[in-house]
Amino acid sequence: MSKKNTPNSKILVAMKTELFFKRLMSLLIILCCTFGFAQDFDYTITDANMTVQVGADVCSSVMEPGDLLGAFFTNASGDLQNAGYLAFEGDQLAVAVWASESGLNNGFEAGDEIQWMMYDASEESTVALDSEMNSSPPFSATFQANGFGQVLSLSVAVEAECADDDTAMAAFGGCAAAVAALGCDFEFMGAPVSDSCPVSCDTCPSDCADDDDAMAAFGGCAAAVIALGCDFEFMGAPIGDSCPVSCDSCGGDSGPVLGCTDESADNYDSSATEDDGSCIISGCVCDLAINYNASATIDDGSCIVMSGGCGDATALNYSGDACASANFIANDCQFEAPEPGPMEYTITDANMTVQVSANVVFMNGDTPAPLGSLLGAYYTNDAGELVNAGYEVLDGDDQYAIAVWASESGLDNGFAAGEEITWVLQIGNDLFVADAVEMNSTPPFSSTFIANGFGQILNAEFSGEFTADTPGCTDDTACNYNASATSDDGSCTYAASGLDCNGDCLADADGDGICDGDEISGCQDDTACNYDSSATDDDGSCTYAAENFDCDGNCTADVDCNGVCGGDAVADNCGTCDNDASNDCVQDCAGEWGGDAVADNCGTCDNDASNDCVQD
Numbered sequence: 001m002s003k004k005n006t007p008n009s010k011i012l013v014a015m016k017t018e019l020f021f022k023r024l025m026s027l028l029i030i031l032c033c034t035f036g037f038a039q040d041f042d043y044t045i046t047d048a049n050m051t052v053q054v055g056a057d058v059c060s061s062v063m064e065p066g067d068l069l070g071a072f073f074t075n076a077s078g079d080l081q082n083a084g085y086l087a088f089e090g091d092q093l094a095v096a097v098w099a100s101e102s103g104l105n106n107g108f109e110a111g112d113e114i115q116w117m118m119y120d121a122s123e124e125s126t127v128a129l130d131s132e133m134n135s136s137p138p139f140s141a142t143f144q145a146n147g148f149g150q151v152l153s154l155s156v157a158v159e160a161e162c163a164d165d166d167t168a169m170a171a172f173g174g175c176a177a178a179v180a181a182l183g184c185d186f187e188f189m190g191a192p193v194s195d196s197c198p199v200s201c202d203t204c205p206s207d208c209a210d211d212d213d214a215m216a217a218f219g220g221c222a223a224a225v226i227a228l229g230c231d232f233e234f235m236g237a238p239i240g241d242s243c244p245v246s247c248d249s250c251g252g253d254s255g256p257v258l259g260c261t262d263e264s265a266d267n268y269d270s271s272a273t274e275d276d277g278s279c280i281i282s283g284c285v286c287d288l289a290i291n292y293n294a295s296a297t298i299d300d301g302s303c304i305v306m307s308g309g310c311g312d313a314t315a316l317n318y319s320g321d322a323c324a325s326a327n328f329i330a331n332d333c334q335f336e337a338p339e340p341g342p343m344e345y346t347i348t349d350a351n352m353t354v355q356v357s358a359n360v361v362f363m364n365g366d367t368p369a370p371l372g373s374l375l376g377a378y379y380t381n382d383a384g385e386l387v388n389a390g391y392e393v394l395d396g397d398d399q400y401a402i403a404v405w406a407s408e409s410g411l412d413n414g415f416a417a418g419e420e421i422t423w424v425l426q427i428g429n430d431l432f433v434a435d436a437v438e439m440n441s442t443p444p445f446s447s448t449f450i451a452n453g454f455g456q457i458l459n460a461e462f463s464g465e466f467t468a469d470t471p472g473c474t475d476d477t478a479c480n481y482n483a484s485a486t487s488d489d490g491s492c493t494y495a496a497s498g499l500d501c502n503g504d505c506l507a508d509a510d511g512d513g514i515c516d517g518d519e520i521s522g523c524q525d526d527t528a529c530n531y532d533s534s535a536t537d538d539d540g541s542c543t544y545a546a547e548n549f550d551c552d553g554n555c556t557a558d559v560d561c562n563g564v565c566g567g568d569a570v571a572d573n574c575g576t577c578d579n580d581a582s583n584d585c586v587q588d589c590a591g592e593w594g595g596d597a598v599a600d601n602c603g604t605c606d607n608d609a610s611n612d613c614v615q616d
Helices: 007-032 056-060 175-182 221-228
Strands: 049-054 068-074 080-087 093-098 115-120 125-133 148-156 351-357 361-363 373-380 386-394 399-405 422-427 430-433 436-439 454-462
Touching: 056 148, 068 093, 080 115, 115 148, 361 373, 361 422, 373 399, 386 422, 422 454
Parallel strands: 049 148, 351 454, 361 454
Antiparallel strands: 049 093, 068 080, 068 115, 080 093, 115 125, 125 148, 351 399, 373 386, 373 422, 386 399, 422 430, 436 454
């Protein structure tokens, strides 16, 4: 009997045949594709691109040689699409990232963020990366056609964890309490409670999802399951491992009903099968209060603290947030003392004199305060600061009288009447507030400030680590500067003007041992009329007396017949004064000097030539 195919059997055969060919085609696709990433990293070369540099060190922080680094944009369908990639081989990359051509949606638009993706060759998977782009010119952090980019860092993107934001719901005691009290749809601060509390509202996205990228060779999970089935081994694992949704293998159950199971709670949920810690019990949560309720989870403002405790959060002994709203019948807050200011004070119109003996101020036990220490009186100004109002140097005297200055009216520049005095000891640059001070309160003394009054310290104890005071010269310009000195003792000595500390000239251009600044110009020749005995540098100004004269113009030689000092003119017998001996007068025959009588041949002497005798 022959087997007859019914219409239904023909359809079944056709379906099986179709399924066979689909599976066969899928296998051919696998064989034809060298890697499963080929379709993911396909891109179109367009009419413009941006060059993005990625250093070898940046690549190697997440990649191994052989991995691919690609730039992806979000296309019109909302899918990530590649627009350029390169294989990492150990060197830096210059990735051409392609722009979209007009109206084609085949690349990046100007200003688009670049999503970097890596194909991990060893895992045969595509991994999303977080990146830091250089935004300093000439680089751009977003896509710019024909521009330049630079990737500064790459890291594997971490998917945000679904978690409740209890801080946002702190007013209700956290998400669990808010959901229990208000529900997930309640609008708080402009948004449903579920937005801040996805865990409590069971609105977290499922971790179970198809990995379409792993099945990209078949067009995604849906196509792979239709073509090959969920049990088909692909790349060493069943398709069902990558496609749990398409293979309906996510599993899971409804789980317990969470809520408050405490019947005494304000928000008891009778339908809850498992307590989620959301129970709200109103009452006093401050354990110092007389009406403390150990079961209370939310304070209702009813706490009453009869003694002790402190509700000020800035105090050293703050009783804690649980007691912040409590009613303290006797608040006992203690605050940290402010740091004292410098030992600088204002002399005002009145003061109090406080007597201090040298042997009543101690540092670190029974050790007297170091010599050179400053003991100062401090008041608290309106700003809460400790300010000095007088001090004395403990310099070895038997006792001291410290003038402690009062505040002038309205100025807050000193002590007010009745104010406690805070005593501060300064050792070197260190300030120490007294641990304990005993003031004499027996009249005429007062233990608090009294203008024009008297005070007396009976005992003052200080403690702390300090640098021992080393007196000396602290001026580094002085000849005896002491670098280790912590306080100046007034001993500084300085070089004389123009000299160094050894007495040598700082400047002596002529090398005469006299500093240039001390040189005195003048005539140094003691024979000159203007000789200057104080001159250290001859300036060529010497002047001298004329020959035969002294510096006052007095003649120091004989005066000749012409009255010339030191002259050589001589008066002859005729009274002629000159220094020419050739014209000196002589006696004539009559014996007269300068006469003109002449003796003739007959012996007649006269000056009459007419009677001269003649020879016969």
